[in-house]
Amino acid sequence: xxxxxxxxxxxxxxxxxxxxxxxxxxxxxxxxxxxxxxxxxxxxxxxxxxxxxxxxxxxxxxxxxxxxxxxxxxxxxx
Amino acid sequence: xxxxxxxxxxxxxxxxxxxxxxxxxxxxxxxxxxxxxxxxxxxxxxxxxxxxxxxxxxxxxxxxxxxxxxxxxxxxxxxxxxxxxxxxxxxxxxxxxxxxxxxxxxxxxxxxxxxxxxxxxxxxxxxxxxxxxxxxxxxxxxxxxxxxxxxxxxxxxxxxxxxxxxxxxxxxxxxxxxxxxxxxxxxxxxxxxxxxxxxxxxxxxxxxxxxxxxxxxxxxxxxxxxxxxxxxxxxxxxxxxxxxxxxxxxxxxxxxxxxxxxxxxxxxxxxxxxxxxxxxxxxxxxxxxxxxxxxxxxxxxxxxxxxxxxxxxxxxxxxxxxxxxxxxxxxxxxxxxxxxxxxxxxxxxxxxxxxxxxxxxxxxxxxxxxxxxxxxxxxxxxxxxxxxxxxxxxxxxxxxxxxxxxxxxxxxxxxxxxxxxxxxxxxxxxxxxxxxxxxxxxxxxxxxxxxxxxxxxxxxxxxxxxxxxxxxxxxxxxxxxxxxxxxxxxxxxxxxxxxxxxxxxxxxxxxxxxxxxxxxxxxxxxxxxxxxxxxxxxxxxxxxxxxxxxxxxxxxxxxxxxxxxxxxxxxxxxxxxxxxxxxxxxxxxxxxxxxxxxxxxxxxxxxxxxxxxxxxxxxxxxxxxxxxxxxxxxxxxxxxxxxxxxxxxxxxxxxxxxxxxxxxxxxxxxxxxxxxxxxxxxxxxxxxxxxxxxxxxxxxx
Ligand SMILES: Nc1nc2c(ncn2[C@@H]2O[C@H](COP(=O)(O)OP(=O)(O)OP(=O)(O)O)[C@@H](O)[C@H]2O)c(=O)[nH]1
Ligand SMILES: [Mg+2]
Numbered sequence: 001x002x003x004x005x006x007x008x009x010x011x012x013x014x015x016x017x018x019x020x021x022x023x024x025x026x027x028x029x030x031x032x033x034x035x036x037x038x039x040x041x042x043x044x045x046x047x048x049x050x051x052x053x054x055x056x057x058x059x060x061x062x063x064x065x066x067x068x069x070x071x072x073x074x075x076x077x078x
Numbered sequence: 079x080x081x082x083x084x085x086x087x088x089x090x091x092x093x094x095x096x097x098x099x100x101x102x103x104x105x106x107x108x109x110x111x112x113x114x115x116x117x118x119x120x121x122x123x124x125x126x127x128x129x130x131x132x133x134x135x136x137x138x139x140x141x142x143x144x145x146x147x148x149x150x151x152x153x154x155x156x157x158x159x160x161x162x163x164x165x166x167x168x169x170x171x172x173x174x175x176x177x178x179x180x181x182x183x184x185x186x187x188x189x190x191x192x193x194x195x196x197x198x199x200x201x202x203x204x205x206x207x208x209x210x211x212x213x214x215x216x217x218x219x220x221x222x223x224x225x226x227x228x229x230x231x232x233x234x235x236x237x238x239x240x241x242x243x244x245x246x247x248x249x250x251x252x253x254x255x256x257x258x259x260x261x262x263x264x265x266x267x268x269x270x271x272x273x274x275x276x277x278x279x280x281x282x283x284x285x286x287x288x289x290x291x292x293x294x295x296x297x298x299x300x301x302x303x304x305x306x307x308x309x310x311x312x313x314x315x316x317x318x319x320x321x322x323x324x325x326x327x328x329x330x331x332x333x334x335x336x337x338x339x340x341x342x343x344x345x346x347x348x349x350x351x352x353x354x355x356x357x358x359x360x361x362x363x364x365x366x367x368x369x370x371x372x373x374x375x376x377x378x379x380x381x382x383x384x385x386x387x388x389x390x391x392x393x394x395x396x397x398x399x400x401x402x403x404x405x406x407x408x409x410x411x412x413x414x415x416x417x418x419x420x421x422x423x424x425x426x427x428x429x430x431x432x433x434x435x436x437x438x439x440x441x442x443x444x445x446x447x448x449x450x451x452x453x454x455x456x457x458x459x460x461x462x463x464x465x466x467x468x469x470x471x472x473x474x475x476x477x478x479x480x481x482x483x484x485x486x487x488x489x490x491x492x493x494x495x496x497x498x499x500x501x502x503x504x505x506x507x508x509x510x511x512x513x514x515x516x517x518x519x520x521x522x523x524x525x526x527x528x529x530x531x532x533x534x535x536x537x538x539x540x541x542x543x544x545x546x547x548x549x550x551x552x553x554x555x556x557x558x559x560x561x562x563x564x565x566x567x568x569x570x571x572x573x574x575x576x577x578x579x580x581x582x583x584x585x586x587x588x589x590x591x592x593x594x595x596x597x598x599x600x601x602x603x604x605x606x607x608x609x610x611x612x613x614x615x616x617x618x619x620x621x622x623x624x625x626x627x628x629x630x631x632x633x634x635x636x637x638x639x640x641x642x643x644x645x646x647x648x649x650x651x652x653x654x655x656x657x658x659x660x661x662x663x664x665x666x667x668x669x670x671x672x673x674x675x676x677x678x679x680x681x682x683x684x685x686x687x688x689x690x691x692x693x694x695x696x697x698x699x700x701x702x703x704x705x706x707x708x709x710x711x712x713x714x715x716x717x718x719x720x721x722x723x724x725x726x727x728x729x730x731x732x733x734x735x736x737x738x739x740x741x742x743x744x745x746x747x748x749x750x751x752x753x754x755x756x757x758x759x760x761x762x763x764x765x766x767x768x769x770x771x772x773x774x775x776x777x778x779x
Contacts, residue, residue, distance in 0.1 A: 025313045025344060026171055030584055032348035033166035035201055040352070043370045048382050050480040052489070052583050056370045058201040060589070063476045065488060065582025 005076060007053055008069040010044045017041050020073040027071060034062060036072055108156045110185070111264060114178055114209065115193035116202045117141075117164030118588055120221040123251040124193060124260075125161035132604060133161055135597040136466040139586050140164060143174050143510050145181055153265055160187065168208050169309070170316050172513045182212060183301065189267050191217045191260075196226035196233050196248065197589075200355055207276050207351035210244065211305040215267030219260060220248040225591075241358045243273045252594070274358070278304070281350035282311055285340045289333070293321070296329055311343035373590055376473070380587075385477050392470070393496075396461040404457030411449030414442055435629060444621025447672045448614040451501070452606060454531065455613075458500045459605040463598035469590045479583050486568045487512075488583040491521045498528035502739040503613050504605065505530075506746055514581045520571050522746060523756055524564045526735035532671035537731055539675060544723040552724070556731050559767070563732065567759075616738035620670035624677055640681075654729055654768030655722040655775075664726065664764070668734040721775030729768030734760045 010016060018040050021028055035058040045061065046054040052063040064072075113121040117139035125133050129148030134141045146161045162181055163174035170176040182190060192209050195202040199220070206218060220226075220233055227233070239246040245263040249256025278286050289307040298306060298321060309317040310333070318337070322330050340346075378384045422442070426434030465471045471493065479489030490512050498505025505525040512518040529537065537556070541549040572578075627640040644658035651661030659681045667674040718726075734757065735743070744753040 021345060024579070025315075026579075026581075028342075028344040029167070029169050029171055029312070030581075032344060033169070033204060034584055034586065035204075037348045037352055038345060039349075045370075045372050045376075046380055051380075051382055052476055052479050054380060054476070054587070056372065059198040060201060061372065061376070061587040062585070063479075063489075063587055064584050065479065065483075067580070068582045068584055 005074060006070050007044075007055070007064070007072040007074050008047075008066055010047060010053075010074065010076060012044050012047050014044045014076055015041065016044070016074040016076045018072060019075050022071040022073065027068065031064075031068065031072070036064075041077075108158060109152065109189060109264070110158045110160065110187040111189045111191055112160045112162060112181055112185075112187040113191050113193060114162050114182065114205065115164060115219075116166055116195070116205055118586065119164065119193045119195040119202055120251045121164060121193045122161050124191075124219065124221065125159055127251050127254060127257060128157075128159055132600045134601065134604065135594070136463070136471075136601065137469040137588050137591055138466050138472050138511075139588065140174070140511055140513065143177075145177055152261055157264070165205070167205065168305075169312065169314050173515060174513070176316075182209070182214070186214065189215045189217060189264050191219055191264065193219045193221050195222050196220040197222050197229050197231060199226075199231075200352075200359060203355045203358070204351055206242070206244070207354050208305070208308070210242070210273040210275050211308065212302050213269075215269050215271065216244045216273065217260070217263045217267060218242065218244050218246040220246065221251055223248045223250040223255065224253060225250075225589075238358060241274060243271055274354075275304070276350045276354035278308055278347075278350055281346050281353070282340065282343070285336055286311065288336050292329060292333060292336070296325055298324065308347055310337060311340050312347045313337070313343055375590065376587075379470070379473050380476060382477075385473070389474055389477055392465070396465070397458070400454065400457030400461050402457075403460055404453040407453030407456050408450045409453075411446045411453060414446040414449065417442065432629075436625065440622045440625035440629070441618070443625075443676065444618035444673075447621065448617045451532070451617065451672065452609060452614060455500060455504075455609050456602055456606050459602045460598065462497070463601035464593045466601070467591070467593040467597050469588045472585065472587050475583065475585060476587065483582075485520075485524070485565050486572050486580065487517050487521055488581070490583065490585070491517065494521055494525055495528055498525045498530065499534075500531055501609065501613060502526050502528065502530050502735055503609070503742050506739060506742045507608070509746065516572070516576045516578045517581065519576060519747070519752070520568050522743060522752075523571060523759070524567050526739055526743075526756065526760065527560060527563055527567075527732060529560075529731060530671060532674075533667075533731070536667070536671060536674045537727060540678075540723070540730070541727055544718070544720065544727075552727065556728070559728075560731070563763070612742060613738050616736070616741070617670045617672050620666075620673050620737065621676070623669065624666055624673050628677075628681075653765060654725045655719070655772035656726055656729070656768070657718075657722070660718070660722065660726045664729055664733060667730055667736075669737050671736055674730070719775075720779040721772055724775035724779075725768045725772035728771035729764050732760070732767040733764045 007016075007018075018036055018038050020038060021031055021036065023031075040058065043056040044053065045056055050066070052065050053069045054061055054063050056062075113125055115121050118137065118141075122133040122135045122142050125131060125146070125148060126135065128150045130150075131146070131148045133146055140163070142161055142163045144163070148159050148161070150157050150159065160181065162178040165175040165178045168175070168179045168182070170179055181187070190209060190212070192206050193202075194206065209216060218238065220235055220238070223233055233248045235246045235248040245267055247256055247259045247263050249260055286307060289310055290303060293303045293306055301309075301317070301321075306317060306321065310321065322333065325333060337343075379388055423434065423438045426437060428434075462471070465474075474492055474496075475489035477489070478492035482488055482491050485491075491509075493511055494505045494508030496505075497508040502525060505528060506522055509518050509521045509525065512521055537553070538549075541552050545552055624640075627643075628638050630639055632638060640662060641658070644662040648658040648661065651658060651664075654661075656664065662681060663674060663678050666677045734740075740753060740757065743756055744750070747753065
């Protein structure tokens with residue numbers, strides 16, 4: 001069993017998989033080309049209130065704004 | 079190759095990639111080579127290595143934003159290399175992406191070199207998955223071999239070459255290792271090679287074939303069909319519009335139905351590419367398996383509080399260091415200044431008052447102010463270059479993101495605003511790093527309100543003279559009003575002039591590295607050079623014109639054209655409580671902020687006493703001369719009320735951008751409308767801020 005949530009509310013240190021993305025075409029295209037595609041694994045490195053979320057994604061750190069992180073639906077692995 | 083039967087490329091003449099030069103590499107026997115790849119993979123480093131050019135290199139994604147051509151010799155032939163902006167994909171989401179894509183599409187280079195970061199192979203191969211759909215000879219460069227090996231990744235270029243069918247070389251542009259192999263690969267590319275392509279058929283299902291069929295039936299030209307089909311399914315606006323345009327009504331309708339049936343094509347397309355990448359890198363030493371590695375420093379540097387403290391410390395230390403570094407560079411400026419103020423003047427004036435005064439007051443002062451600024455810019459950009467090359471600059475974008483959000487911008491905008499503190503010209507040019515054109519324009523309009531170094535000195539000096547220890551609260555009030563001004567201006571722009579959706583930050587934070595000194599010096603050199611061409615001459619010319627306006631026709635300020643003009647327009651200044659002298663100074667500050675204090679000295683000095691030494695001009699050292707002298711006392715006794723002084727301070731702070739900045743605003747927007755808009759807006763704001771401050775001052779004092 002897993003709970004569905006968005007990247008925005010994940011705690012630092014948590015690992016997860018991207019499940020789905022919301023939003024319009026231009027957001028989708030920006031997000032997928034930097035590596036947020038369904039099925040990809042990532043680790044949340046930092047998530048401070050008001051600041052962008054920092055994740056480890058495909059061999060590098062990526063910072064993603066909160067509004068953007070809210071559009072990324074994730075599965076948190078255990 | 080099958081796909082190439084219809085696709086011939088060729089520039090339609092209206093693409094964004096060919097301003098001016100249309101015929102790159104048209105001479106027979108020459109080769110045109112395009113460098114493409116994701117941001118920060120090392121394209122410009124390779125370009126510089128091949129051509130000996132000095133393209134901007136740094137550790138920050140998205141530096142190159144225009145295409146740049148260079149020449150090198152390749153086995154007796156001439157190679158034209160074109161450095162293109164880094165792009166994550168060939169979807170045109172931003173201006174840079176459009177430039178890169180249009181170049182590959184319309185200029186059909188002889189060889190496309192795709193640069194991939196070997197230390198982040200999986201991510202950076204994404205571009206390759208798209209470029210293999212083009213019927214052009216390709217070379218894959220696995221760059222940053224050294225960094226990959228340090229990470230413990232073994233690079234197997236041979237294996238990748240076997241699997242993709244694309245010539246592949248591993249290299250390190252930093253050390254030059256693999257340069258010869260790259261040359262060899264470029265020469266031995268084969269235009270009939272068959273590449274392994276992403277299985278779009280499987281990912282998209284039957285709709286892909288249908289679209290492909292439709293494109294072939296209608297003999298679509300200008301695009302490779304497979305790529306065009308992918309872009310259509312990914313809802314790429316430009317391609318959809320373009321192709322719908324050439325189809326007849328029936329076909330257009332059919333295409334519409336097909337595209338409607340394909341939901342979320344963007345995600346499917348990305349998925350197809352990553353599946354392809356996985357297939358290529360599977361069961362091989364090519365790629366490392368996802369180890370999480372955050373640098374220890376980042377835990378602090380990216381902490382909201384700790385990181386902000388660190389960034390402020392770095393910035394303050396940086397400015398101090400910049401001053402120390404630039405000192406030797408500024409010495410020529412100072413020497414000139416002293417000569418102009420002393421010996422030379424004593425010698426020249428008796429010989430010819432007009433020429434002597436023109437040479438000393440009109441020319442030398444301006445040149446020395448320009449030289450000092452040139453030195454300062456060298457120092458500041460040396461520090462900024464280190465921050466960029468090490469990778470720290472990208473962290474600033476993250477740290478300042480929430481503050482920038484308040485102003486409707488995102489973190490990347492902090493970089494131009496920071497540069498604006500040095501000189502607004504760089505701030506305006508720096509807006510290029512912002513990828514959304516809407517946010518770019520907003521940043522460009524608010525940048526001129528950031529006080530540049532020259533303006534900060536002027537404001538600091540005047541507040542200190544007029545308000546003594548009240549200077550600090552007044553200065554703080556300026557900062558608060560400035561922030562409100564930026565937020566409101568941005569809100570107004572986004573609401574009424576540039577409607578659109580908000581885009582937030584999505585940015586790679588590149589790994590730290592030891593600063594690469596060659597890149598840092600190159601950076602300093604290009605900045606100093608661009609100030610020389612764009613700022614220096616504006617400053618010296620402004621000084622000269624001001625001198626002329628003061629000197630003619632009578633040889634002194636009281637009966638000068640400037641004074642006559644000042645008296646004529648005094649009623650306007652009165653709105654803000656300014657007499658003609660202050661108002662003239664305000665107007666001069668439009669031409670050059672550096673000239674402001676000098677003019678004040680001339681105007682007030684002459685008005686108050688003949689004995690006042692007016693030989694000082696606003697540059698740093700002169701500030702001390704002024705403080706040591708009686709200038710402050712004269713100003714204070716010149717009959718200016720505190721309310722007028724406050725109004726003057728606010729008006730100067732929010733005044734027009736200087737002429738150099740305005741010229742750059744035009745240079746960056748290429749739009750008279752925007753430039754005139756900024757001009758009018760700041761005229762109105764100057765009067766508004768000045769009058770409000772005047773009224774507030776009358777209530778307070
Ligand atoms: N370790 C290592 N670093 C490299 C190598 N090549 C380039 N770099 C570094 O990678 C960073 C990016 O290099 P650039 O040449 O500016 O990259 P670019 O692809 O032109 O980047 P954009 O113009 O932003 O798209 C710089 O800090 C370079 O010093 C290499 O072979 N090894
Ligand atoms: Mg570059």
